[in-house]
Amino acid sequence: METASNFGIILSRTIGWIYFFAWSISFYPQAILNWRRKRVHGLSIDFLWYNVFGFACYTIFNLAFFSSEQIRKEYRDRNNGKDNLVQINDVAFSLHALILSTITLVQTFIYKVYQSQQISTVAFSLMSILLFFSSSLLFGAIFGLCHWIDLLYYLSYVKLCFSFIKYVPQAYLNFKRRSTVGWSIYNILLDFTGGILSIFQLVLDAYLQDNWHGILGDYVKLGLGFLSISFDLLFMTQHYILYRNREDPDILDILPDENSESTLLIAPQSDKQLNRYV
Template identity: 30%
Template sequence: MVKKWKAEDALGFIYVWAWSVSMYPPIITNWKQKSSTAVSKDFAVLNTTGYFYLLISLTLQLYLWLPAPLSVKDGRKPVDTRPKVTQFDFWYCLHGCVMNLVLVSQVIYGKKLWKFKADNHQIRMRPYYHKFWIISLVVFAMLTVRFGFQIFFQGWDNQRTLSYCNSLFVLKISMSLIKNMPQAFHNYERKSLKGFAIQSVMLDITGGVTSLLQLVSQISNDQGFSATTLAANFGKIGLALVTLVFDFIYVSQWLIYRDAELGAASSNIIKLS
């Protein structure tokens, strides 16, 4: 029997499609222009690391979560604290990890692997972003060792799993927050978005909005909104909100610098005529 799609399934498909497709324009643009100067190296490295954290978190929540008991001792139905993550989230994240690794290869090894032309791209990560990246890796290692010891000595438990997954979500959100700063500043320094795939931003906005709408639909159709459900899903909410904030910054930069570039082009035409 064919499963009938619900509204939340359609929303899930839309945001996974939008977020997945949004990863292709930068890669294709770099390949066409034989250059990756429009992409900040800091952005590419931090973004890839954030996806790695998110992939681990989603894998634990989807495939290693213990089923909730049917009832508690007093006969009441237990509250399911499992975050509202789906297969859509997992496959989008796995795809995102792969595509970000491709983007990193263009930014770091573009000349060797992709035969890009030599250009004045930043060679190393900026010190403050590099330090933040190293600190996040150290924190991830400490959290993982702590979680491993808890599981080994105390057994598998959903609350410990949720605590670890939420910590990974915090790392991912911090990566999403920090990763966009060098890209926004990179655009500001260049005073141009030439080579920057604005199509990705538009698709990103579509994905962020539909992701939030799907979450609202899931929670309202299940146990309803409460402090418990919001706490369990704060990672997904936080990621979508941070993404949308910076997407609107990119759109504003595109509008400002596009007008400036059009004005400069018009003045050059007038001078030539």
């Protein structure tokens, strides 16, 4: 029985690091694609901002749950003495994801083609409101008006919210352009793999610890897994079935201006040059 338990622990850790690498590597194809194309047309700016904001919240959540004894105690007090299921690979993934998401966002300032390629008013307003409430809870925790774990749970809600809505602008942009050119499919395939393994590890850990409530206690990880899988299936459908034509619909030498208020910033590469990287 002990041998089976040890094997389960080793299997869980192995799965954890495999999904860590799959999810972590998934951030590189888009950044590499942007660098090789020297443009970010076809990539939703709102998606990138949501990504950075969300992973900042997720990183704080994982770091606190993994390393803070006070947070771990508050969690045990609310969950019949059970420990939370956040592991070191969760911390490593969220921190790495935050760094790579930030790098990709910075690329949009370097490879911007149109002045209109910027965060939307809706996205800016939403993040400002959520940041205001985060600050309010922070001051509440500092002055003892609420528990620190309440602030962390709020941040996890924010991450889940962004994990859902962040894909919507990109999915709509693909639909509007009838193309996935500029949006790397490789990050989707890797993300899909990571989502499957993440959920499997969470279920396995709950089984090994006989703590099925722990699945709901780490609902951020559970929700991230299911959301990733759902939207990855949508993007794979768009890329491989609905919009199989790899010609870029935004040929800038044919359409020199995106709209009446846009300003062209850099000269485009040829259509052939742009599409060979997709």
